[in-house]
Amino acid sequence: MWDADGRIMQYDATFRWFGFLLDTLVEALATSVNGTASQATAALTQRLATTVCDTHDQYCTGENQQYDNSTACYNFLTTAIPLGKDYELGRDTLLCREVHEHMVQYDPALHCPHIGPTGGDYCVNDQTYAQKVLQKYFNESWIVGVQSTEDKWLGN
Structure with missing residues (x-):
């Protein structure tokens, strides 16, 4: 739904087969690194954290900055919170931050907190x-x- 200025007011999205996608992605990654599902999950965590941190560094500047530096961002995303399950896209997980990472470029003031340590009232366990x-x-x-x-x- 859009407002009079053409901005999104609300949306309804269903990630219907996301669990299958995530399992398939981890399995394919495990095969490509010749490792276990645990090793693939660790590699996926590292890749997603790097992507979120790169987006943060590019768009979350000044008042929108959430992490002191890339190292702090990466360490938080890889050690302080879990990757998450397919049904935890709105919880305090890396997967939730990865979903919101795609929106940061369009409205950093609104979306930078969502990828930050607090989760910005979206990626939270409240x-x-x-x-x-x-x-x-x-x-x-x-x-x-x-x-x-x-x-x-x-x-x-």
């Missing part, structure tokens, strides 16, 4: 399962002219 699934899902109704305070799927 809710239980029940809280997460029962929260109001959208800010605005997807149905024109329909407002609902009761249906978490409609918004408003």
Whole structure:
């Protein structure tokens, strides 16, 4: 959904087969490095962390800076948080930061915190399962002219 200025207000994305993609990627990486799934996961973690840190260094400058330097960024992403599971894209994981890394270039002030150590209110572990699934899902109704305070799927 876009606002009057053409900016995205909200979106609904489903990473339907992401678990299969992640498993296939790790398996292919294990084969290419002639190693185990654990070694491939470590290599994937290193590659994703490097990519997120490169994006941070390029776009998250001045007030948007989240890490003191590339080494601090890399160390945090590879040791302080897990890579994450396919269903943890909104949790305090490297995978969550990798998803948000692609948006940083478009609005660094908004998205740099998402790839930073705090997770910027997106890549966080601040809710239980029940809280997460029962929260109001959208800010605005997807149905024109329909407002609902009761249906978490409609918004408003």
